Amino acid sequence: MVGLALTLVLIAFTVRLLQVQAVDASTYAAKAEKNRYVGYTLAAERGGITDRNGVALAASVDAYDITADPTMFTRKALKTGDGPEQAAALLAPILGQEQEALTRKLRAKGQYVLLARRQTPQVWKQIKDLKRALATKSETDPGTVNVLAGVFSVSSSKRVYPNGDLAAGILGWVNYEGKGGGGVEAQLDKELSGKDGKIRYAQSGGRQVPTAGSTETPAVPGSDVELTIDRDIQWAAQNAISEQVKESKADRGYVIVQDTRTGEILAMANSPGFDPNDLSKADSASLHNWSLEDAYEPGSTAKVMSMAAVLEEGAATPETHVVVPNRLHRGDRLFRDDIDHETWYLTLNGVLAKSSNIGTILATGQLGKTQQEANKVLYSYLRKFGLGSHTGLGFPGETKGILAPPEEWSTSQQYTIPFGQGVSVNAMQAASVYSTVANGGVRVEPTLVRGTKGPDGRFTPAPKPERTRVVSAKTAKTLARMLESVVDDREGTGTKARIPGYRVAGKTGTANRVDPATGKYHGYTSSFAGFAPADQPRITVYCAIQNATKGSYFGGQICGPVYKQVMEFALKTLQVPPTGAAPANLPVTYKP
Numbered sequence: 001m002v003g004l005a006l007t008l009v010l011i012a013f014t015v016r017l018l019q020v021q022a023v024d025a026s027t028y029a030a031k032a033e034k035n036r037y038v039g040y041t042l043a044a045e046r047g048g049i050t051d052r053n054g055v056a057l058a059a060s061v062d063a064y065d066i067t068a069d070p071t072m073f074t075r076k077a078l079k080t081g082d083g084p085e086q087a088a089a090l091l092a093p094i095l096g097q098e099q100e101a102l103t104r105k106l107r108a109k110g111q112y113v114l115l116a117r118r119q120t121p122q123v124w125k126q127i128k129d130l131k132r133a134l135a136t137k138s139e140t141d142p143g144t145v146n147v148l149a150g151v152f153s154v155s156s157s158k159r160v161y162p163n164g165d166l167a168a169g170i171l172g173w174v175n176y177e178g179k180g181g182g183g184v185e186a187q188l189d190k191e192l193s194g195k196d197g198k199i200r201y202a203q204s205g206g207r208q209v210p211t212a213g214s215t216e217t218p219a220v221p222g223s224d225v226e227l228t229i230d231r232d233i234q235w236a237a238q239n240a241i242s243e244q245v246k247e248s249k250a251d252r253g254y255v256i257v258q259d260t261r262t263g264e265i266l267a268m269a270n271s272p273g274f275d276p277n278d279l280s281k282a283d284s285a286s287l288h289n290w291s292l293e294d295a296y297e298p299g300s301t302a303k304v305m306s307m308a309a310v311l312e313e314g315a316a317t318p319e320t321h322v323v324v325p326n327r328l329h330r331g332d333r334l335f336r337d338d339i340d341h342e343t344w345y346l347t348l349n350g351v352l353a354k355s356s357n358i359g360t361i362l363a364t365g366q367l368g369k370t371q372q373e374a375n376k377v378l379y380s381y382l383r384k385f386g387l388g389s390h391t392g393l394g395f396p397g398e399t400k401g402i403l404a405p406p407e408e409w410s411t412s413q414q415y416t417i418p419f420g421q422g423v424s425v426n427a428m429q430a431a432s433v434y435s436t437v438a439n440g441g442v443r444v445e446p447t448l449v450r451g452t453k454g455p456d457g458r459f460t461p462a463p464k465p466e467r468t469r470v471v472s473a474k475t476a477k478t479l480a481r482m483l484e485s486v487v488d489d490r491e492g493t494g495t496k497a498r499i500p501g502y503r504v505a506g507k508t509g510t511a512n513r514v515d516p517a518t519g520k521y522h523g524y525t526s527s528f529a530g531f532a533p534a535d536q537p538r539i540t541v542y543c544a545i546q547n548a549t550k551g552s553y554f555g556g557q558i559c560g561p562v563y564k565q566v567m568e569f570a571l572k573t574l575q576v577p578p579t580g581a582a583p584a585n586l587p588v589t590y591k592p
Contacts, residue, residue: 044194047222063158072150169289173276194222228264236569238269248548256431263444299511302420309381315366318349331411350588353485375406392445431542438537441476496560506530508556523547528559
């Protein structure tokens with residue numbers, strides 16, 4: 001009888017085994033699939049951003065996405081009160097979130113909910129320590145329930161900017177979703193982001209079941225981006241403009257530093273700025289790269305383009321005599337210079353050195369037999385210098401400025417555009433004009449990215465910039481000599497930009513400013529643009545300050561010193577020696 005009973009038991013086990021394997025296999029597999037398998041996105045590591053020397057400007061560090069399995073917070077699962085509410089009360093101060101919001105997330109349907117993205121290792125350690133303490137206590141105290149048993153983490157990364165607000169306008173930031181929210185981070189988001197991966201595995205009691213198998217598609221890291229800027233020169237530019245904006249109680253200011261030969265941007269500084277590590281403290285108005293986004297009338301720094309047209313067309317030479325009266329009636333307006341004066345007897349070089357609006361109107365009037373013809377000629381040169389067009393950087397939010405075709409110029413614009421009013425530019429366009437003169441009359445499209453390095457370590461250089469002949473090398477050289485008079489002549493407007501031992505070419509600008517709030521003229525745009533060494537140019541520096549309300553508002557007075565400070569630093573950093581040659585000393589005045 002015993003043997004028979006044993007045989008019957010074995011038969012029953014065999015039948016049940018066959019039922020499980022053959023009949024219920026699909027049912028159990030489906031149940032396991034539904035109840036045990038979970039999937040996660042494996043975030044790709046975002047590529048870094050460096051300066052031209054490999055110094056980190058933006059990097060990614062280890063972080064954790066904090067997740068939870070809501071099914072593990074039910075009353076049935078915990079066998080105690082309101083699990084989601086209890087867990088949320090513990091997590092809220094750690095994650096810096098509202099308790100009610102976390103409670104709602106923990107009551108969600110399904111087996112996965114994201115509680116917080118990109119938390120530091122310290123945050124996850126706090127949660128782990130708390131989980132461990134609750135688990136230990138629950139083993140010894142039956143009344144204690146580990147309400148955090150259903151909280152987990154997924155490895156991720158967090159964006160950090162080691163230099164704080166340095167170059168923030170260029171870099172931009174990464175938003176909550178891990179996407180570029182501005183600047184290079186947004187412009188090159190696809191290259192930086194890489195490609196996320198996926199992992200799927202069985203989970204039991206909040207832990208992975210090793211024997212159940214898993215599938216994984218690895219994440220592909222993003223590419224690293226190398227910029228053209230030099231961190232040290234960027235720091236010098238940002239420090240100089242920030243101090244002057246603060247001292248002048250101005251709305252804002254910007255400084256561009258450019259390599260005259262390659263078009264590479266060595267610095268692009270804005271003030272005020274922001275710290276992309278903590279956008280909660282940033283003013284929304286500062287979350288811009290105003291060097292490229294702000295369109296304004298340049299004023300007298302634009303006169304170099306008028307002089308370029310006059311010289312290139314053979315309408316005058318630097319020694320040509322120009323009689324400059326105290327007032328000049330043209331069209332429906334009476335024009336004047338910045339200061340009252342008796343009749344000046346200037347050379348064309350003197351018109352530029354003393355920044356005479358009247359002299360510039362008279363000179364550009366020689367570009368055609370009629371004013372309309374002269375306007376068309378001047379317009380063609382402004383376009384060739386890059387006005388009215390995007391710079392080629394492809395930067396988010398960049399303005400191309402405003403340059404109407406000559407047939408649309410008003411009566412006043414026909415005479416104000418030659419001295420930089422009635423036309424608008426951004427700071428990069430203004431800097432590029434002077435780099436074009438410095439580069440022998442060839443405009444090199446400005447660049448901000450040197451190249452990218454992929455996950456395989458291979459460096460891909462950025463495409464070579466376009467090069468456009470604007471004026472002849474002879475005209476460019478003559479313009480450089482004339483710009484030296486602005487800085488070197490005792491009556492020039494840019495004497496504060498002098499640099500001992502170096503020949504400096506530059507131009508001041510003080511333009512009436514359109515108030516963005518009212519659309520009417522209010523305040524001034526103060527600026528200084530130039531390059532050095534004047535006879536063997538290497539570096540262009542451009543400074544502009546908007547609406548200075550304390551002290552002087554003249555460009556030579558408040559931007560000239562910024563130019564000097566930044567240029568001196570850049571020349572030393574790049575180890576550019578003085579040329580040692582004597583300046584040309586072109587005549588500024590003549591005796592009638």
